[in-house]
Amino acid sequence: MAPTRIPNATELVASGFVARRKLLSRVMSVLLFLCAALSVFVTTAIVVILVSESWEFFAQVSIIDFLTGTMWTPVFANPQFGVLPLLLATLQTAALAMMIAVPMGLLMSIYLSEYANPKVREIMKPALELLEAVPTVVYGYFALLVMTPFLQKFIPGLAGINLLVPGIILGIMILPYVVSVSEDAMRAVPNGLREGAYALGMSKWQVALRVVVPGAFSGITAAFILGMSRAVGETMVLAIAAGQNPNLTFDPREGAATITAYIVQVSLGDLPHGSLAYSTIFSTGLVLFIMTLGFNLAGFYLRKRFREAY
Amino acid sequence: MAFTSSGNLSSAEMSTRDAIGAVNRAKRIDKIFAVGGILVMVIAMGLLFALIGDLVVRGLGRIDYDFLTSFPSRRAERAGILSAWVGSILVMLTTAFLAIPVGVAAGLYLEEYARKGWLSNIIEINVSNLAGVPSIIYGLLALGLFVYGLDLGKTILVAGMTLGLLILPIVIVSTREAVRAIPRVIKEGAYGLGADQWQVMWHYIIPAARPGILTGAIVGLSRAIGETAPIITIGALTFIAFLPPAPVSGDFPFINFDWLTDGFTVLPIQMFNWISRPQADFHVNAAATGVVLMALTLSLNGIAIWIRYRLRREHHN
Numbered sequence: 099m100a101p102t103r104i105p106n107a108t109e110l111v112a113s114g115f116v117a118r119r120k121l122l123s124r125v126m127s128v129l130l131f132l133c134a135a136l137s138v139f140v141t142t143a144i145v146v147i148l149v150s151e152s153w154e155f156f157a158q159v160s161i162i163d164f165l166t167g168t169m170w171t172p173v174f175a176n177p178q179f180g181v182l183p184l185l186l187a188t189l190q191t192a193a194l195a196m197m198i199a200v201p202m203g204l205l206m207s208i209y210l211s212e213y214a215n216p217k218v219r220e221i222m223k224p225a226l227e228l229l230e231a232v233p234t235v236v237y238g239y240f241a242l243l244v245m246t247p248f249l250q251k252f253i254p255g256l257a258g259i260n261l262l263v264p265g266i267i268l269g270i271m272i273l274p275y276v277v278s279v280s281e282d283a284m285r286a287v288p289n290g291l292r293e294g295a296y297a298l299g300m301s302k303w304q305v306a307l308r309v310v311v312p313g314a315f316s317g318i319t320a321a322f323i324l325g326m327s328r329a330v331g332e333t334m335v336l337a338i339a340a341g342q343n344p345n346l347t348f349d350p351r352e353g354a355a356t357i358t359a360y361i362v363q364v365s366l367g368d369l370p371h372g373s374l375a376y377s378t379i380f381s382t383g384l385v386l387f388i389m390t391l392g393f394n395l396a397g398f399y400l401r402k403r404f405r406e407a408y
Numbered sequence: 409m410a411f412t413s414s415g416n417l418s419s420a421e422m423s424t425r426d427a428i429g430a431v432n433r434a435k436r437i438d439k440i441f442a443v444g445g446i447l448v449m450v451i452a453m454g455l456l457f458a459l460i461g462d463l464v465v466r467g468l469g470r471i472d473y474d475f476l477t478s479f480p481s482r483r484a485e486r487a488g489i490l491s492a493w494v495g496s497i498l499v500m501l502t503t504a505f506l507a508i509p510v511g512v513a514a515g516l517y518l519e520e521y522a523r524k525g526w527l528s529n530i531i532e533i534n535v536s537n538l539a540g541v542p543s544i545i546y547g548l549l550a551l552g553l554f555v556y557g558l559d560l561g562k563t564i565l566v567a568g569m570t571l572g573l574l575i576l577p578i579v580i581v582s583t584r585e586a587v588r589a590i591p592r593v594i595k596e597g598a599y600g601l602g603a604d605q606w607q608v609m610w611h612y613i614i615p616a617a618r619p620g621i622l623t624g625a626i627v628g629l630s631r632a633i634g635e636t637a638p639i640i641t642i643g644a645l646t647f648i649a650f651l652p653p654a655p656v657s658g659d660f661p662f663i664n665f666d667w668l669t670d671g672f673t674v675l676p677i678q679m680f681n682w683i684s685r686p687q688a689d690f691h692v693n694a695a696a697t698g699v700v701l702m703a704l705t706l707s708l709n710g711i712a713i714w715i716r717y718r719l720r721r722e723h724h725n
Binding site: 127136140144147148151205208209222228229231233235238240242270302306327330333334397 | 431438445446452453455462510522530537538540541545546547577604607627631635640676680684691694695698702708713
């Protein structure tokens with residue numbers, strides 16, 4: 099077997115090999131750029147679709163009435179389009195979720211980052227990740243068919259469809275995510291700060307609360323804001339367990355439709371595309387998108403800050 | 409506690425005693441913190457495992473050959489999830505086929521090609537925001553753009569594209585992380601031998617990043633399998649008593665894509681449908697579907713965690 103002769107540079111250029119490679123490299127870099135730009139296109143498309151589909155709606159219903167009205171009855175003979183009942187139910191369940199997720203998440207992430215030995219952490223981190231993978235429809239099943247009947251024994255007046263249980267389930271659902279982001283932030287606090295504090299005679303909890311938590315503050319806040327964003331946008335748990343009846347209430351034992359549950363309800367029904375009632379899913383969707391966009395941007399900048407700080 | 413400048417013996421003794429007291433107190437609080445942390449974790453995890461256990465107890469007995477090979481039915485005991493799991497697999501195939509190449513390409517661009525500047529900044533903020541957009545908003549996007557705008561109908565293709573967009577940020581982020589972890593010397597060595605940028609990507613960067621990319625892709629797909637809201641929003645039917653045409657057949661050209669334009673249902677939709685019914689028999693079906701769904705997502709995630717674990721061990725060695 100004769101060894102293949104390796105062509106020299108002049109021959110490579112002459113045969114067009116170099117030109118071909120150059121062209122391929124160029125084409126691929128453009129292609130990769132287009133793929134990256136697709137993500138910008140998706141965001142633009144979301145905004146364009148939500149605005150254009152609700153354009154007709156806002157031509158007939160004033161934005162002021164929409165944002166301040168307390169009645170949501172789009173399919174009645176005399177329809178009312180006040181988004182407040184949906185918004186209140188959305189914020190109420192999200193607030194309940196935060197009441198569960200904030201204290202528990204804070205304690206768990208302090209424990210994992212400052213107290214737990216590496217072996218426990220090695221097991222806990224993947225376990226939390228696995229819990230993040232449970233489909234939300236399964237959480238909906240838990241809320242409606244397991245937790246609600248159970249809690250009805252203890253809480254008088256708790257309706258079969260209510261805001262309280264989905265709120266609690268939502269809190270537990272976002273817990274793994276909140277813990278993983280805030281624990282990352284705490285781990286990012288440089289060890290030198292901890293060692294300095296220990297050298298001054300601080301104990302573990304003092305280091306945790308006076309050095310690590312303040313040091314990781316922006317990251318921890320980001321974790322809670324991003325968790326809030328998830329709670330606000332969560333759909334299935336609420337569509338299943340919080341009901342589909344718009345209800346302006348401050349009593350979490352009652353059921354009330356959230357924005358997401360309302361969109362699901364209309365999607366399952368047979369309202370014709372193009373009708374005013376149908377276009378409400380896009381106008382309420384727009385409200386939801388703007389809210390979560392605010393949370394996401396705040397979370398992004400706070401996270402970026404803790405990454406830059408250390 | 410205060411040290412006095414006079415420095416007499418009794419106050420020194422006092423401060424020692426105080427100091428011991430303070431240390432003991434700190435130790436007690438430390439213990440409370442540690443126990444509290446474990447307790448919260450046990451409560452949260454325990455609750456979840458109890459709920460999952462309950463689901464398995466209620467649903468596992470219902471899963472048999474007939475349940476997996478029957479179509480949905482008005483009679484709970486005759487109903488099955490055949491159309492649902494076939495639909496889930498076909499939608500997943502479409503999603504993987506669309507999202508993985510595009511996501512990897514975008515991640516490569518952002519990590520290796522993009523110059524730091526306003527454009528790459530915008531794309532970065534954008535990807536991070538997309539990761540947090542509620543899934544139902546993707547459903548509305550698909551409804552407006554694919555179903556009504558492009559008139560593609562409520563098909564497997566549309567569901568695949570919708571979920572593809574949904575998991576794109578996950579694939580992009582994991583690609584970037586995998587690429588970032590590759591030692592610079594590999595790249596520089598290849599450039600030093602005269603490789604151009606695409607050759608370096610194709611022959612060195614992508615193969616080296618493959619396990620990390622794979623992990624992200626699997627996590628993304630497991631999320632897509634469990635997604636319900638966007639599929640409901642595009643108006644997927646819940647009662648499907650037929651199968652799409654098989655993708656592979658014995659006749660020329662052996663592969664067809666007719667199934668892409670077919671109606672469908674998926675496992676989470678089927679489960680949601682059964683949960684919403686008042687009869688308890690259907691709730692058992694829902695639990696059984698939940699068990700199948702959990703088995704799928706948890707095993708996918710288990711694989712992803714295992715790949716990452718092995719990867720980390722290799723890095724350490």
